[in-house]
Amino acid sequence: MYPEIDTPALVIDLDVVRTNVTEMAKVAARNGVRLRPHIKTHKMPELARMQLEAGASGITCAKLGEAEIMADAGIDDILLAFPLWGEPKLRRLAALRERARVRVSLDSPDVAAALGRLGGPPVEVLVEVDTGQHRLGRPPGRPTADLVAEIAAIPGIEVVGLLTLAGHAYHSRTPGELAATARREGTDLVSTAEMCARDGIELREISVGSTPTARHVAGVAGVTEIRPGTYIFNDASMMRLGVATEATTAARVLATVIARPTPERVVFDAGTKCLTSDGSGSPDWIRVAGVPYAHMEFLNEEHAVAQLEPGHHGELPVGTRAMLIPSHACSVVNLFDIAHCVEDGQVITELRVAARGAVR
Amino acid sequence: MYPEIDTPALVIDLDVVRTNVTEMAKVAARNGVRLRPHIKTHKMPELARMQLEAGASGITCAKLGEAEIMADAGIDDILLAFPLWGEPKLRRLAALRERARVRVSLDSPDVAAALGRLGGPPVEVLVEVDTGQHRLGRPPGRPTADLVAEIAAIPGIEVVGLLTLAGHAYHSRTPGELAATARREGTDLVSTAEMCARDGIELREISVGSTPTARHVAGVAGVTEIRPGTYIFNDASMMRLGVATEATTAARVLATVIARPTPERVVFDAGTKCLTSDGSGSPDWIRVAGVPYAHMEFLNEEHAVAQLEPGHHGELPVGTRAMLIPSHACSVVNLFDIAHCVEDGQVITELRVAARGAVR
Structure with a gap:
């Protein structure tokens, strides 16, 4: 088996990659949502380009360093799904904004206030919501709607939408549990956005989804964007989840x-x-x-x-x-x-x- | 705290490193055993040199790639504590032997036979013994003594000693359990070497020890070498073990x-x-x-x-x-x-x- 490669080595089957990329693009197209794959899974500009050519509208990165490398390769629509903090990172973000459309997610007025002082056009922000993973964000509904109002009032910031990751879906024990968690990931955000609208803040992006939840949540009315990452390669965890x-x-x-x-x-x-x-x-x-x-x-x-x-x-x-x-x-x-x-x-x-x- | 370093970042306190390096060198000296630290913990030639200057007799590496980098830095006494297999690695080992004294550990006649065909002076081998981790090696006593005899008969191979890692010591629940496991790590190897001697094969190296077991096993009569790695940095696991x-x-x-x-x-x-x-x-x-x-x-x-x-x-x-x-x-x-x-x-x-x- 591949005698020309000494072991251990990372081996990627591009035939399988192409099938996986195409299939997820179809899921998005069928449901009328945009696909913004998380590139943390592959970390390679060549594969990000493949995803974009198959229909992705942009990419998701966790860290500025990833985004800079993708921008170096000419990718110009990036969601940085991580709260940025500190002067060195803010300077890098300002430079990145010169060459790409960049959105940032966050869950606190502190982080938003620092971003708001960047200068230039308002920073487009997605507010992260805790739909059950208990990592970042406040719960859906009133706690998040209040946070959105607080952040939207910060100069230099434009809140464009809500974002979540139903990371707890990875612990699902049955396909039914997974599907239910995924649907709630969408409906929780959509109902929260409706609450924000009643508060006078119109949000145009509802960004959800991981590889296990994507196929379920893409069909929830009101969802605008899915962000799966692992699907390009899959792994034993995805096999366990079915x-x-x-x-x-x-x-x-x-x-x-x-x-x-x-x-x-x-x-x-x-x-x-x-x-x-x-x-x-x-x-x-x-x-x-x-x-x-x-x-x-x-x-x-x-x-x-x-x-x-x-x-x-x-x-x-x-x-x-x-x-x-x-x-x-x-x-x-x-x-x-x-x-x-x-x-x-x-x-x-x-x-x-x-x-x-x-x-x- | 270190505002000149952006986060996240790996930070190493060299004052603590020097203390840790000196202390372990004292443990070895006090017990009359050689210290051959495993460099997998730091992976840096500068710190390997510090260990050698403090009294280590050589270093341990897990992989050829590590050993090559250490040899590039002038380190010339290396134990490769991993079974080497395959032509590319054997070619690299032959080249490494040109510039450093290299010993290799293994647990099978298959691996030894391939090494024996390298040519040049006999390959010095330590036979790995399973003292309870259930990873590599046969149990101490007759199973290992028979294996030693089989490997010693392979042309091009010189069995110089026995080696073990009491990895199961990391799961010790009490200091007493840790100490007992550590002592058995030594006594199991020493008694097996005595059995080999009765079989007519004199072994001159009894190589044992990890960071948690080193202080206990260094004092077992017959042990010649300890190979702790983590001690240079320590970590929360070592804190838990006391x-x-x-x-x-x-x-x-x-x-x-x-x-x-x-x-x-x-x-x-x-x-x-x-x-x-x-x-x-x-x-x-x-x-x-x-x-x-x-x-x-x-x-x-x-x-x-x-x-x-x-x-x-x-x-x-x-x-x-x-x-x-x-x-x-x-x-x-x-x-x-x-x-x-x-x-x-x-x-x-x-x-x-x-x-x-x-x-x-």
Whole structure:
């Protein structure tokens, strides 16, 4: 399997990527919403361009460093879905605004007030709402409507909409629970925007969605934009949630068996430095593609230790190569400088993970 | 706090580093064992040199890529504590052996046989023993003694000793349990080496130890070498095990509060892309230095969400800077290109994390 690539290595199947990108663009088009993919999953301008060419209206970034790299590649419509704070970042934002349309999300008047002093045209802001993840934002309804009014009154700021991430949907136990959480992600924001309108503030953007919720929330009346990220690669978490299959996972870690200490124990040369600890402890949080009888037990920094089911003991001898499907594709891609890209089973190129490590 | 550094950022306190390095060198000297620190924790040749100047006899690396970077910096005594497999790696090992004394650990005749075909002087090998971590190696005693005999018979290979990592010691619940596990790490290897001697194979190296077990196992008669890594920086895991205090943690993530959605919830601008998911779920797996009433709840990729105890609600307003003590220093350092180094409370230099991402 790809003998020209030494292991461990990040391998991306571009055929699967294209299918995933096209499918999500169709979901958006079918529901009449804009698609603004989060590029944190791939961190590569080449793949952001592919998403835009397939119909995305712009991109989402978490950090300025990511946005700057995407702007360097000519991408000019960026949502920075993170509260920006501090003079160095505000200076960088001002420079970024010279070459791209930039919106920023936030959840506090403090952050908005500093942004409002930037100068130039008003900063377009989306106010983040807590639809159940309990990370950023106030609850929907009156708490958020009051916050919107407070922020809208800040000079230099234009509140253009509401934004949420139903991150708690990742913990859904059934497809029904996932669908219900996703729909509420949309209806909570739409009803809050209606409350803002009654307060005299018209909001034109209702921005929602993650990969697991996108297909459900895109159909909620009033939603204007979905922001899935993981869908371009998918991962074992998406498989567990039922929104991906092994065949639709595109970013994998090619690894080699370097030890077989017991008949049932298989040790690969890829640990948390390639796969992260994200999701560890969940059943089959990392999968061995095509080897359903191997179950990941634990990772150390450079080792992945799996157990083989009875009936398969002694298989996968030292030297065997396998593709490990990560639990969380986004954080895995962040560990690699280079992705090896394959098409039709052949290695065709390398892509640089240009925004790797862009934490500021 | 360090206003010249934008957040999030990796900050290393060199005063604490020097103390930690000196203390462990004393532990080794006092017990008459050699110290071969694992450089995976810092990944920086400058700090490896500091360890050698303080008395270390050589270094330990997990991956060839790390070893090559250390050899580039003139370090010439390297233990590669990982089974090497495949032609590209064997070619690199041959080149590395031209400029450094290199030992390799492994746990299978398959891996040893390939190494034995390298040519040149025999490859010095340490056979890895499973003292309870259940990762690599066979159990101590007869299973390992038989393996040693089998590997020693392979042309081109010289078995010089036994090696183990009592990784299960990280799960110790009490200091007594930790000490007992550590001592057994040593006695298991020593008694196995005695069995090998009775079989006619004299082993001169008994290489053990991690940061939590080092102080205990260094005193076991027959142990020749300890290989702690984390001690140079320490982390919240070492604090939980009672082998470090907040004052002896040297590698921290400087972060800024970017949201205060509720009186008790504090959100920092550093998530798993800076701190990893290692250890998540353990109580106080990540600590806010000097803020004992803040308790980390969960991380997402770019967010750390902490809760304040009653009586402290409303503290840490947006813009507050804090030092986050990671759960696992080694994997955190691997996420950064640059470490900001401080001495006596002043930022004095930057060091490049030269072996970041060296997974091959």
